[in-house]
Amino acid sequence: MVLEKREVRRVKLSLRHLAGGSSDETLFSLALPALSAGITAGLCLLVIEIAFGTFIFSGTLAPYSSQGIGLILFGNFAACLLIALIGGYRGTIAGLSPLFVPVMATIAATMNTDAQALFVTTACALIISAVATGTCCLLVGQFRLANMLRFIPYPVAGGFVAGIGGVVCLAALSLMGAGPGWRGAALLEPTVLWTWFPGVAYGVLLYGAVRRWGNPVILPASILLAIAAYHLALSALGISGAEARADGLLLVSTAKGSLWPALWPSDFAHVDWSAIIGQIPNMMILILIALICVIVDVAGLEAAVGEDMEWNREFRAMGLASIIAGFGGGTAATIIVSASIRSKIFRATTRLTGVIAACVVGVALLFGDGILELVPTAFVGGMLVFAGLVMLDQGLVKTRERLPRPEYAIILLIFVVIIFFGLLEGVGAGMAATMVFFAVRLSQADTIASHFTAREHRSNKFRPVPDRAILLAEGDRVQAYKLQGYIFFGSVSALADRLRKSLDGPSRPTCLIIDFSDVSGFDFSAVSVVARFVQRANAAGVRVVLSGLSEKLRFSLEKNIDPSVFSELWLESNADHSLERCEDLIIETWKAGVATMEQHASLLEHTVDDIEHYLERQVRFEDLIETLRPWLVPRNYATEDIIAGPDIQSEGLLLLLSGRASVYDSAGLRLHQCGPGDVIWPSNPAAATETTIVADESCSTMLLTPNSRRWMEKHEQGLAIELYQYLLAEHFRTEAEENTPAEEGSGD
Incomplete structure (x- = not known):
């Protein structure tokens, strides 16, 4: 019985540690927000990733769409679970970034191989990309190189996000049947309108609602309501599920049983490695985009939650997650900023939130093949429209007021080039424009x-x-x-x-x-x-x-x-x-x-007053030395001897009789030079700047110890006042001489 209680206590402590709470907090108070936020994030990710997978594995790969979705979902599951456990920010949600989707779709659409090897070769290319991406991120984090990658210009990142958003919106229209071949009135024909309008309307309305109210419940609630409304409409029109799937109104499952694993070891015998070699440029672009995504996502999450994040740790977590996802038959993934922010809104900044979200995706991955057949095709397109509009808002709309016109013009340039020419061309044009802009600004x-x-x-x-x-x-x-x-x-x-x-x-x-x-x-x-x-x-x-x-x-x-x-x-x-x-x-x-003689005469005329003041000061100094001699101790220093400094034990106040000594700061720069009649003050450990005084030539000084000074203050007050008057006058004279050059100097 005692053993059972200990085991229960140990389990509770483990769960509390996973939730990120202290021993004083109840497990219920920690788990309830994490459960709510995790399930919400998991459902949203599940639907969005299904939309991404359907788009990537469309066209000639449509017969393998379920297996492709399984590939995407496993990468999502592995990344979300691992980053939740080892990432720096508690409450992080990870998944496939929308920025990856166009490049992954390009790899799938341009894979040049026969029909039998098409899916296996495409999946293998995406898996290799995930492992390579993870390896690069892991190396960046392990060797602490994150700071070297943070110098991507903001206009380039903003234009890149906006361009991807535009590509995703166009891809959504194409997926829903409104491809480039459709123009004008043809899009409004009832048979065509029914294929694309519901999805576009849903995506636009969802974007408007999220932008207007910003409530984290809007997204999951709209998903359930939209799917239910679509099925009610089909029922009202007398269209059965089989007929809807036959007409392309609902997704069709192409998998038998669970969605994972999408590949078996025997399938790798059909891989066309020459086709994969031909995809190396696109795979390199995917790796580059992944690195940019980590930078943009970590910076965005850091700003949104108001916490400093350890970038190298995030790169290591991202790298390890992508490597494990790849070896497990999945794709690369990264932090989803919007979902991670909801963890803070729900007060669920615990590791348990990400674990629960991963479990939701995992359950669908193992048992959810039938779920795909309930998802409307228009709904998939609507989610893509929503994701594209969010990126357009982030890259184009929100930056318009914040950036100067030249930098915003770079964002527009990248956006246009990506839409009409491609991702690599857009980023290249943006980097070139940024370098020209930087060179012009720097030259000014x-x-x-x-x-x-x-x-x-x-x-x-x-x-x-x-x-x-x-x-x-x-x-x-x-x-x-x-x-x-x-x-x-x-x-x-x-x-x-x-x-x-x-x-x-x-x-x-x-x-x-x-x-x-x-x-x-x-x-x-x-x-x-x-x-x-x-x-x-x-x-x-x-x-x-x-x-x-x-x-x-x-x-x-x-x-x-x-x-x-x-x-x-x-x-x-x-x-x-x-x-x-x-x-x-x-x-x-x-x-x-x-x-000339005139110059000599002019010099003498201009220096008479200064020489008189100097002689008066020297006479006063010599008289003071004679008066104080009973309390003074001679101290002599050779050239380059250290007279005073932070490492020298101070004996008291030094009065310089002859020689020169320079005062240096901690960087070795000379602050000023002392001459006969000057006072060398004891080193002050509490001073903001440490100084060292070095003899430039043989120096003769007289030392006034603290004990002698205190005795004078008690028994020879008149003499002490005379000393302090001289010291005060010297202090203000030195201060005036140090400030004079700055006042007289001219700076251009």
């Missing part, structure tokens, strides 16, 4: 992020007052261009014009900096333009400095610039070092005697 982006001179934006190196005055007067002789984005043949012409104007202007620069730090990529056209400009600038006597070069770009330029010219280039790691080097050249040239 300015590759020059900013243009400035050394007068407007100085390096972070500490400069004495006279040197700063020289740069203020002569800084226009250094011009810098900071580039950005991807530079290619479409955008490089504008860059070439700007660079050319800098050489042809009235005041030719002494130095010209081109910074590539923010360049994400380039093509050979960009390399060629930069190489020609460097050689022209060198011939004009302009010193060219290139900064932030990637190793690939440096190698490409070296191969395209004359070696003697390349050897004279200055290559720096970043724009700050480039500016520093150009500033040094300008200052050295000015001091070497190039400047």
Whole structure:
């Protein structure tokens, strides 16, 4: 008795885990929504998949339509069950996507073999496609390549969906007897009208009702009502079931017993492998469409349910499901977004929902051969019309207001090409149009992020007052261009014009900096333009400095610039070092005697006030050091010693007596340079940006420890106030100097 209770408890826990609930939730509260949503989804899938199977296995394959439907339903059953169990989103419903149907129908219609081997060869081609599709998806998920496939342009995906929707609608009309040969009044003849109008009316009304009210019960309820109404109409007209099937008004079962398995091992002896080889292009298209479907479906489900999904996991689940479906004699399948969303509406986001939906399909697969004979042919066409209208709505109608006109035009282009020429041609035309559109848009982006001179934006190196005055007067002789984005043949012409104007202007620069730090990529056209400009600038006597070069770009330029010219280039790691080097050249040239007496006099006139302020600051600093000397401890640092940083234990506040020290951020970029009279603050672990201070030359400092500072605050308050006044003044002075270049600089 105890053992039986344990077994019952274990079964309940297993069911609760399958339902995705916690131990506090009752099994009934979890199972009831899953049962409702699962049965609803299963019935909808069953009818829609029957419609798809009837269309795919029509024409010369019509005598095998029941076996073909069995092939489709088993793929649906296997995919729905496995994805429900191993997929990332609980409540996922899977089945044959409408996007697969036209390609599968093309494979069936163009299979070139004799009548005896036709069905077996077609089924084998679809099974191989399912296994190949599953293998590709499994590899994508296993090697985490999903992100590489997510870059399909939205207009291409939208146009593809719209084109498939149009093809499905036309196929539905053809299936119901309104083929391309029927025109105008011929479609309205009573005998013809009865074959297609009920299905079209049902599909249009169902689409309108779902779009208007959006209630998940509409679809399954309409299925039952439509089939019942059709049979009542046949009964009222005195048409028996046998007569209706003979006249093509009801489906005719071609299977004996269950719908699965559709193939037996002995059937493979009749496979025409040469015909399958001839279908490889169509099979490759089917695999490509399957990959696109997974991307579109996962993205759509992710947006609809408001949850981030693990794409690689979904690819693995889809791949495993398609492989097992193929080896079991079924076709490929993928996530059905609309049915999966209903799981959330029913509050049935559990794995049990998908399992129940799969069971509904499985029951029909094993015992439902007689169900096919109850389905009206017009109803099958109506379901195809409904599916096609949904895709047209998603691809054409809903995107019209959201997309800019050029991108919406790409959707229309793909739609028209697919309708009149084919799927592959439509996708190819869309990709070509998208690339042209992308190239045009990218060429309009300015590759020059900013243009400035050394007068407007100085390096972070500490400069004495006279040197700063020289740069203020002569800084226009250094011009810098900071580039950005991807530079290619479409955008490089504008860059070439700007660079050319800098050489042809009235005041030719002494130095010209081109910074590539923010360049994400380039093509050979960009390399060629930069190489020609460097050689022209060198011939004009302009010193060219290139900064932030990637190793690939440096190698490409070296191969395209004359070696003697390349050897004279200055290559720096970043724009700050480039500016520093150009500033040094300008200052050295000015001091070497190039400047006139008038310029020397003007320099002295403009620097008098700055020199006076600098001397006053130095006197104040030296007086402060003398006053604080009893509480200060000398600290000396050699060149390249780390003075302060996140890994250095801080001893206190450092006052720099002599030497130079640079402050670097975590990326190694110099923020500014400290000189005599500057304060080196202790490293703050809570700061947003970690900084490291390195001695550029031998530095002599005085250390004020926290204990000494606290003693001064308690016993020498006047001295502490004098210290804090100096520190506060230094803080605002440094902040002003750091902000000055940004305020004075000009960006194009």
